[in-house]
Amino acid sequence: MKIVAVVACTSGIAHTYIAKEKLFSAATKKGHRIKIETQGTIGIENELTNEDIKEADIVILATDIQTIGNERFIDKKKIKVPTNIAVKAASQLIEKLEKEYIKEE
Numbered sequence: 001m002k003i004v005a006v007v008a009c010t011s012g013i014a015h016t017y018i019a020k021e022k023l024f025s026a027a028t029k030k031g032h033r034i035k036i037e038t039q040g041t042i043g044i045e046n047e048l049t050n051e052d053i054k055e056a057d058i059v060i061l062a063t064d065i066q067t068i069g070n071e072r073f074i075d076k077k078k079i080k081v082p083t084n085i086a087v088k089a090a091s092q093l094i095e096k097l098e099k100e101y102i103k104e105e
Contacts, residue, residue, distance in 0.1 A: 001032045001101065004048050005060035008039040008067050009083045016040045019062050019086035026090035030098070039067050048072070058101050060093070062086035077101060 005023055009015035020036045027034040035052050038045045050072075053059070059078040061067070062085065085093060 001027075001057045001097065002055050003027055003032055003034040003058050003060060003097070004052050004056040005034060005036045005062060006039060006048070006067050006069075007036055007083060007086065008063045008065050010064045011041070013041060015064070015083040015087060019083045019090075022090035023060065023062065023086050023093075026094045029091075030094055032094065039063075044068075058097055060086075060097075 005020075007016050007019045007023070009019070016038050017040075020038055023036060024034055035048060036046060037048045053072055053076065056076060059073045059076045061070070061073075061078060061080040062083050063080065064083050079093075079097065081093065
């Protein structure tokens with residue numbers, strides 16, 4: 001599965017980067033490709049490209065605040081969760097996505 005994500009917490013520092021690392025680790029351990037954009041106090045980092053979004057099977061919005069650029073995902077399957085879900089239960093989140101979005105072959 002190809003995943004793109006946007007992560008942003010209220011302060012734009014700690015939980016943003018912890019959630020990014022947890023999501024990356026959980027997805028790659030399960031063999032998925034993931035690219036994660038962060039939006040925080042220092043701006044946007046690792047900005048998703050149009051190609052990244054086009055190729056994605058699912059978009060994860062792990063955010064506690066309003067993020068910018070969400071119109072990019074208008075035609076994509078998305079799931080929105082608070083950052084604490086990404087921090088505390090990233091593996092379970094990826095497993096849920098596998099069950100809901102990976103087609104049986």
